[in-house]
Amino acid sequence: MSLSLSTNQPRAPDNADDGVWLECIDCGDTFAPFEDVRYTCDDCDGLLEVRYADLPTFDDFEGQGVWRYAAALPFDAGVSIQEGATPLYEVPRLEDDIGVETLRIKHEGMNPTGSFKDRGMTVGVRVAAELGVDRLACASTGNTSAALAAYGSRGGMETLVLLPAGKVAAGKIAQASLHGARILEVDGNFDACLDIVQELAAGGEAYLLNSLNPFRLEGQKTIGLEILEGFLADYDAVPDRIVLPVGNAGNTSALYKAFRELVQAGELAEGDVPKLTGVQAEGAAPMVEAIENGADEVQRWDDVETRATAIRIGNPVNAPKALPGIRETGGTAVAVSDEAITDAQRDLAGEGIGVEPASAASVAGLRKLRSEGIVDDDERVACLTTGHLLKDPDAAAAAGREPEPVSADTAGVLEHLQN
Numbered sequence: 001m002s003l004s005l006s007t008n009q010p011r012a013p014d015n016a017d018d019g020v021w022l023e024c025i026d027c028g029d030t031f032a033p034f035e036d037v038r039y040t041c042d043d044c045d046g047l048l049e050v051r052y053a054d055l056p057t058f059d060d061f062e063g064q065g066v067w068r069y070a071a072a073l074p075f076d077a078g079v080s081i082q083e084g085a086t087p088l089y090e091v092p093r094l095e096d097d098i099g100v101e102t103l104r105i106k107h108e109g110m111n112p113t114g115s116f117k118d119r120g121m122t123v124g125v126r127v128a129a130e131l132g133v134d135r136l137a138c139a140s141t142g143n144t145s146a147a148l149a150a151y152g153s154r155g156g157m158e159t160l161v162l163l164p165a166g167k168v169a170a171g172k173i174a175q176a177s178l179h180g181a182r183i184l185e186v187d188g189n190f191d192a193c194l195d196i197v198q199e200l201a202a203g204g205e206a207y208l209l210n211s212l213n214p215f216r217l218e219g220q221k222t223i224g225l226e227i228l229e230g231f232l233a234d235y236d237a238v239p240d241r242i243v244l245p246v247g248n249a250g251n252t253s254a255l256y257k258a259f260r261e262l263v264q265a266g267e268l269a270e271g272d273v274p275k276l277t278g279v280q281a282e283g284a285a286p287m288v289e290a291i292e293n294g295a296d297e298v299q300r301w302d303d304v305e306t307r308a309t310a311i312r313i314g315n316p317v318n319a320p321k322a323l324p325g326i327r328e329t330g331g332t333a334v335a336v337s338d339e340a341i342t343d344a345q346r347d348l349a350g351e352g353i354g355v356e357p358a359s360a361a362s363v364a365g366l367r368k369l370r371s372e373g374i375v376d377d378d379e380r381v382a383c384l385t386t387g388h389l390l391k392d393p394d395a396a397a398a399a400g401r402e403p404e405p406v407s408a409d410t411a412g413v414l415e416h417l418q419n
């Protein structure tokens, strides 16, 4: 295996700021990181990555949470609400039932606003402050808007969020609303919202904090670093595979970057990089289509539908970063039905872990790949669950048991319990 996106030990270009710069993944052009606002390459419109002259080793990490990994980030501290340091749960019954050597659940729903987005926002909003912008914006299927609203308000900035009308779970809208975002409900899907917000950002109306923003992915790298440190502590080995839900493929890209940087720093052998395995809902699976067809590019799906509304996305903007990540780590991508997602949500709940539907896709995908023999029984696997159960109370109630009305006296309750 060779990680094609990895370069040799990087050398800082003249426009680097304190050993940090932006680099186009397509043409290699470099840009000063904090002088002007830019999200893609000026020359070829390719995606940008943050690069560092000095890559950290595990010994450089100290403290807890996202900022434990400051040595792998562009700043030493951010606009923080104590994000990261999420649990890596054991799930012995599920592990046995699915039939893998080890299964651990990295529950990102345990972040301050209930999803992994907080890790990206603590860095992204810090960069916004550095750039001196005062209005932040995102398109969102819900979680990004909740995190942006919380971190923006903590950073003293105005926030604007564009949501697909009628397709965002109740908990997420409530969060964005209470944290004071202006919520624009768009008569279109997430991809249409992102098209609009990109145009607003290009016009200087607001600073874009979708995962197209390379600084957000820096914060999300810390999911991969935490998983590796957790496995090394417990098993003295990194996981064979990490299974995660895919929408815009930001996390897939971020984890791949975290691992490439460890390989470059000599901290991880190329052959030990966990196989990145992406899961999408059948009704919104353009990445799976591209992986199955061996395609270089993802074709946008105009019509998408799934009960996992967080990943109801037809145009995964980070695909140019994520496709090599899946392929070069020896991973794969798989689509699962909404029914399988709900079953997996119940399976996790049966181990005490409450997640929203998109999160359960990881476990549904692992089960499917194991049953097809693509995942071996001797594998050590981490599944990422990206958002908390309470994000989508309607989906949880629909998947769970019905409340039973009883009369307001003990005899009536006892009689009811006999039935």
Ligand code: F0G
Pocket (backbone or CB within 6 Å): 115, 117, 139, 140, 141, 142, 143, 144, 145, 211, 245, 246, 247, 248, 249, 250, 251, 252, 310, 311, 356, 358, 359, 386, 387
């Ligand atoms: N899981 C959850 C719960 C999410 O909210 C998202 C993305 C994903 C998975 C997919 O992650 O984009 O990195 O592949 N939610 C975005 C939002 C789109 O607006 O909240 P990805």
